[in-house]
Amino acid sequence: MSDMPTPSKDRLPLVEQCTQRLRRAVLDGTYPPETRLPSERTLSEQLGLNRVTVRSAMTHLVAGGLLEARVGSGYWVKDFRRFGGLDLLPVLVEFEDPVPLARDLLAIRRQLAAMVLEQVRAVADEAGSEFEKADRLYYLEDAIAHLATLVDEGATRAELADADLEVIARLVEITGSRALQLCFNPLARVVHDFPALRDALYAEPSKNLVAYKALLRWIQGATDADPAALLKAMAARDRATVTALERSQKRMSGRTSPKRPS
Amino acid sequence: MSDMPTPSKDRLPLVEQCTQRLRRAVLDGTYPPETRLPSERTLSEQLGLNRVTVRSAMTHLVAGGLLEARVGSGYWVKDFRRFGGLDLLPVLVEFEDPVPLARDLLAIRRQLAAMVLEQVRAVADEAGSEFEKADRLYYLEDAIAHLATLVDEGATRAELADADLEVIARLVEITGSRALQLCFNPLARVVHDFPALRDALYAEPSKNLVAYKALLRWIQGATDADPAALLKAMAARDRATVTALERSQKRMSGRTSPKRPS
DNA sequence: CAGCGCAAGTGGTCGGACCAATGTGAGCAC
DNA sequence: GTGCTCACATTGGTCCGACCACTTGCGCTG
Numbered sequence: 001m002s003d004m005p006t007p008s009k010d011r012l013p014l015v016e017q018c019t020q021r022l023r024r025a026v027l028d029g030t031y032p033p034e035t036r037l038p039s040e041r042t043l044s045e046q047l048g049l050n051r052v053t054v055r056s057a058m059t060h061l062v063a064g065g066l067l068e069a070r071v072g073s074g075y076w077v078k079d080f081r082r083f084g085g086l087d088l089l090p091v092l093v094e095f096e097d098p099v100p101l102a103r104d105l106l107a108i109r110r111q112l113a114a115m116v117l118e119q120v121r122a123v124a125d126e127a128g129s130e131f132e133k134a135d136r137l138y139y140l141e142d143a144i145a146h147l148a149t150l151v152d153e154g155a156t157r158a159e160l161a162d163a164d165l166e167v168i169a170r171l172v173e174i175t176g177s178r179a180l181q182l183c184f185n186p187l188a189r190v191v192h193d194f195p196a197l198r199d200a201l202y203a204e205p206s207k208n209l210v211a212y213k214a215l216l217r218w219i220q221g222a223t224d225a226d227p228a229a230l231l232k233a234m235a236a237r238d239r240a241t242v243t244a245l246e247r248s249q250k251r252m253s254g255r256t257s258p259k260r261p262s
Numbered sequence: 263m264s265d266m267p268t269p270s271k272d273r274l275p276l277v278e279q280c281t282q283r284l285r286r287a288v289l290d291g292t293y294p295p296e297t298r299l300p301s302e303r304t305l306s307e308q309l310g311l312n313r314v315t316v317r318s319a320m321t322h323l324v325a326g327g328l329l330e331a332r333v334g335s336g337y338w339v340k341d342f343r344r345f346g347g348l349d350l351l352p353v354l355v356e357f358e359d360p361v362p363l364a365r366d367l368l369a370i371r372r373q374l375a376a377m378v379l380e381q382v383r384a385v386a387d388e389a390g391s392e393f394e395k396a397d398r399l400y401y402l403e404d405a406i407a408h409l410a411t412l413v414d415e416g417a418t419r420a421e422l423a424d425a426d427l428e429v430i431a432r433l434v435e436i437t438g439s440r441a442l443q444l445c446f447n448p449l450a451r452v453v454h455d456f457p458a459l460r461d462a463l464y465a466e467p468s469k470n471l472v473a474y475k476a477l478l479r480w481i482q483g484a485t486d487a488d489p490a491a492l493l494k495a496m497a498a499r500d501r502a503t504v505t506a507l508e509r510s511q512k513r514m515s516g517r518t519s520p521k522r523p524s
Numbered sequence: 525c526a527g528c529g530c531a532a533g534t535g536g537t538c539g540g541a542c543c544a545a546t547g548t549g550a551g552c553a554c
Numbered sequence: 555g556t557g558c559t560c561a562c563a564t565t566g567g568t569c570c571g572a573c574c575a576c577t578t579g580c581g582c583t584g
Contacts, residue, residue, distance in 0.1 A: 013567065015321075039534060050569045052314060055535085059277075059318055060325055065447070071535045072577030081440075082431055085347070085448045089441060096440065104441035111373050169344055178343075178358065179351060179366035185327070186347045186448070275536065301565060312538045317566085333566045334546025 014049055018057035020091075021047070026066050026077055027088065028095050033079040037067065040075075064088070086186045090193035099246050102197045106238040109187055112180070113234060117215075117227045119175035124219055137219065140170040144212050151209050157202040161191060164202070167212055174219075200245040207237060276311055280319035282353075283309075288328050288339055289350065290357050295341040299329070302337075326350075348448045352455035361508050364459045368500040371449055374442070375496060379477075379489045381437035386481055399481065402432040406474050413471050419464040423453060426464070429474055436481075462507040469499060 012020075022043075025031055037043070040058065044051040058075055061067040065083035068076045080088060089101060147163040155163075165188045172184050191198055202208065211233055218225040274282075284305075287293055299305070302320065306313040320337055323329040327345035330338045342350060351363060409425040417425075427450045434443050453460055464470065473495055480487040 015567080041534085052570090053568065056318060056321055058535095059321065063322055063325055065451075069535065070577080071575070072533075074534060074577095081435075081443055083447055083451075084444050086441070086444045087347075088444055092440065100439075101441055104439040107377065108374070108441060108445055111377055112370070115369065115373055173343070177362075177366040178354065179348070179363055179370060181343055182346050182348045182350055183370055183449075185345055187445075189327075189345075277536080303565080314539090315537065318536095320566090331566060332546080333544070334564070336546095336565060 014053050015056045015060075018047060018049060018054055019060045022057055022061060023064075023066065023088075023091060024094070026061065027080060027091060031077045033077050035077050036073075037075040037077065086190050087193075089190050093194060093196070097249075098194075098196055099242060099249060102194070102200070102245050103238075103242045105187075105190065105197070106241060110231065110234055110238060112184060112187070114227075114231055115180060116171055116175055117230065119177055119180070120171065120219055121227065123174060123176060124221070136170070136174045140167070140174060140219075141216065143167045143170045144209075144216055147205075147212065148209055151205045157199045157205075160202045160205050160208075161198045164208060165192065171215075196245060196248060197241075200241045200248065203241070203244045211237065276315050277318045277322075280309060280311060280316055281322045284319055284323060285326075285328065285350075285353060286356070288323065289342060289353060293339045295339050297339050298335075299337040299339065348452050349455075351452050355456060355458070359511075360456075360458055361504060361511060364456070364462070364507050365500075365504045367449075367452065367459070368503060372493065372496055372500060374446060374449070376489075376493055377442060378433055378437055379492065381439055381442070382433065382481055383489065385436060385438060386483070398432070398436045402429070402436065402481075403478065405429040405432045406471075406478055409467075409474065410471055413467045419461045419467075422464040422467050422470075423460045426470060427454065433477075458507060458510060459503075462503045462510060465503070465506045473499065 022037075031037055037058075038046065040051050040055050043049075044054040047054060058067060058069070062069050062075075064087065065085065066078060066080050066088075068078055070076060089105065093101060143163070143166045147160070147167055150160055150163050168184065168188060172181050175181075191201065211230065214225040214233075215230055218227065218230065284299075293299055299320075300308065302313050302317050305311075306316040309316060320329060320331070324331050324337075326349065327347065328340060328342050328350075330340055332338060351367065355363060405425070405428045409422070409429055412422055412425050430446065430450065434446050437443075453463065473492065476487040476495075477492055480489065480492065
């Protein structure tokens with residue numbers, strides 16, 4: 001099995017491989033902004049792929065804001081710092097120190113979480129006592145219960161992360177804010193695609209769970225928890241996460257140094 | 263009328279047309295979540311396009327989180343509320359009331375702006391007096407000056423919006439936070455692709471300019487402006503923007519039914 | 525030297541072809 | 555009748571070769 005020359009299983013589609021390769025080439029400065037990429041035909045020859053495949057990859061990067069396609073002129077590199085989205089972050093980790101990236105990311109998440117709390121409270125107040133029976137609240141309870149089950153069973157951090165995202169999704173759903181929802185989704189994906197951060201986030205899953213349970217009680221009208229305290233606890237957990245990430249990075253240092261000999 | 267059978271000019275690429283069409287079909291519920299789309303071959307026949315073209319469009323939607331491709335099974339619709347990004351917002355405006363969308367979007371922007379202010383202040387304090395001469399600050403001044411020129415010249419709102427985004431970009435750049443930068447970019451694009459909101463935002467461009475100038479003075483160390491006041495003013499302007507948007511929507515009501523020539 | 529025009533190169537679109545993974549149903553064994 | 559297997563039709567993934575419209579730049583013409 002290990003001597004298989006072409007392990008057709010669990011292999012990324014060629015388009016995906018090509019996309020990642022080109023994306024990295026753009027992000028690491030191989031192709032700086034305002035320069036032209038080799039033509040589709042040239043690249044397809046260099047990479048040993050069909051032009052259609054290369055083209056599909058290029059299209060992805062265009063959609064992601066990394067490239068601009070000009071008929072008759074070629075593909076031109078745009079400045080990802082000005083046009084890139086959060087989806088670049090997991091890739092960027094390979095070229096920059098992940099610690100500040102993660103710290104800033106968590107800060108953004110916290111800021112948005114504050115908005116969510118605010119909106120949830122407003123919705124809860126408006127709905128009054130009927131709110132407790134609302135389906136959306138029930139789904140939230142359900143998601144938290146599921147997370148609790150996984151914590152008890154000692155699930156992997158990846159599984160915990162998915163369950164956690166489910167909780168957040170339900171929470172955002174309660175706010176009823178479409179914009180907030182669409183803003184959180186890419187953020188959630190980043191955590192999912194950023195393994196080191198994900199693992200650091202769930203180093204102590206029980207603490208996350210405690211916070212969610214307190215949050216749920218608050219939404220239900222309990223007075224033994226208030227949003228300020230919740231956010232403060234979240235900030236503390238985030239700091240611990242960054243510390244954990246720093247440690248894991250230091251542990252791996254020496255071999256993980258990004259290749260930037262220039 | 264026109265004898266030209268193919269008005270080759272100013273026509274969107276077929277892939278783009280196909281992408282938009284399919285995206286709308288997903289967003290408006292024609293293809294609900296957890297259902298299967300017609301196969302590539304079927305769609306290419308229905309739409310009169312080549313399979314490669316349809317396929318490219320599908321790939322876009324997969325990348326955007328709207329679809330999932332399963333070999334041998336077909337394309338399956340994912341719930342855009344759970345997997346979509348902010349880039350959907352301008353399209354979503356066609357199916358939902360734009361006012362709450364815009365209001366929530368502005369609130370998010372404001373929240374992130376608060377973070378920017380915080381970070382900028384931190385950077386400025388750290389750099390001390392040398393900061394005033396820093397290139398990044400110079401670029402910010404430059405962008406604001408450019409915006410002022412456009413305001414004086416009575417430029418179109420689209421031009422003003424672009425100049426405004428330039429200012430914001432410079433501001434975010436000063437913070438040095440990659441994550442914040444990548445988080446703001448899609449947000450900026452939304453404003454750019456959301457004409458009604460864009461126009462409402464720059465109904466009174468001079469007011470925006472005043473705010474930016476006060477912001478610049480604050481960064482430079484002046485004491486006649488503080489971040490709390492700046493954010494308060496921003497909130498007031500956002501409220502005015504929403505009001506303007508409401509008015510423009512009311513004015514257009516009765517004719518605003520989305521054009522669906524099927 | 526200025527201006528023009530043509531050819532090479534580029535992305536965009538097309539048609540057809542084969543492959544591997546999947547889903548389905550007919551047919552078999554029990 | 556029930557349950558299983560296996561062949562087959564369907565689907566997305568990849569490849570090939572071709573043509574089109576457009577841009578660019580070089581070289582020719584004046």
